[in-house]
Amino acid sequence: MKEVKDYVRSIPDFPEKGIIFRDITTVLQDAEGLKLAIDSMVDELKGIDFDVVVGTESRGFIFGVPIAYTLGKAFVPCRKKGKLPCETVTAEYDLEYGSAAIELHSDSIQRGQRVVIVDDLIATGGTVEACVNLVEQLGGEVVKIVFLMELAGLEGRKRLEKYDVASVITYEGK
Numbered sequence: 001m002k003e004v005k006d007y008v009r010s011i012p013d014f015p016e017k018g019i020i021f022r023d024i025t026t027v028l029q030d031a032e033g034l035k036l037a038i039d040s041m042v043d044e045l046k047g048i049d050f051d052v053v054v055g056t057e058s059r060g061f062i063f064g065v066p067i068a069y070t071l072g073k074a075f076v077p078c079r080k081k082g083k084l085p086c087e088t089v090t091a092e093y094d095l096e097y098g099s100a101a102i103e104l105h106s107d108s109i110q111r112g113q114r115v116v117i118v119d120d121l122i123a124t125g126g127t128v129e130a131c132v133n134l135v136e137q138l139g140g141e142v143v144k145i146v147f148l149m150e151l152a153g154l155e156g157r158k159r160l161e162k163y164d165v166a167s168v169i170t171y172e173g174k
Contacts, residue, residue, distance in 0.1 A: 004040050005169045007033030008149070022149055022171060024120055028062065037148055037168065038066045041118065044146045044166040045071065050114040052140075054078050056102065056131050059120035063148060067118055076108040078117075078131045089137050091130035102127065104134045111139030122147045122167065123174075125156030132163065 007030055009023040027033040041063055052074045055064025061077060068075035081090060081101035088103040109115060115135050119128055132142050142163055150157070150167035153174040157165055 002032070002036070004033065004037050004148070007036070008169065020171075020173065022121070022151075024059065024148065027148075038063065038070070040168040041146050041148060042067055042070055044168065045116060045144060048116065048144050048164075050116045050143050052076055052109065052113055052115050054104070054109075054115055054117045054131060054135060056117070056119045056127055057083070060118050063120060064118035067116075067146075073116075076104065078102050078104055078134065089134050091133045091137075093126040093130040095126065100127075102130050102134070104131075104138065106138070109135055109138040109140040113140045114143045115140045117142060117145045118147075119145075120148045122150045122156040122160075122165070123154045125154075125159035128156075129159045132160070 007027040009026040011021040011023055014021040027037050053064045053068040054076045055061045056078045057080050065075050081103055084103050084105050087106040089106055090101050090103045092099055092101045117128055117131055135142055145163050145165045147167040150170045151174055152170050152172050
């Protein structure tokens, strides 16, 4: 039986020499690979009591919505700044060359709700750390963070060390 890792395409020297880009489009375009990825992420949530799934733009939406649907939970999109139409809360975070900002609707998380955050990849952890801050600002409690893939060499997990973090696939490098 194939593992999720078997569906990920590895592209050497992209976007620059020495980097191996882990491409999930090959997971998504294969029905068995997509089902295995979603099922594997759902398995990481066994025994976790939660109310809502928050997915970060944009690949967190790809995995977060079917996870929420499968488990009968609500889904909340965490979007890039300026993409949500109502009142929002905003968190800025640093990128390798600059900064970015993400937002949640101010009414998307209710005080006391137990939240699972989903994304495709943890690299440096900055995006999800910003998302955690927004959830907590709105009064939610992050009870689990689930990634399809982790680039352990970038040590993003350190930024999230006080949270329960799981990755279906872990790559030791960057």
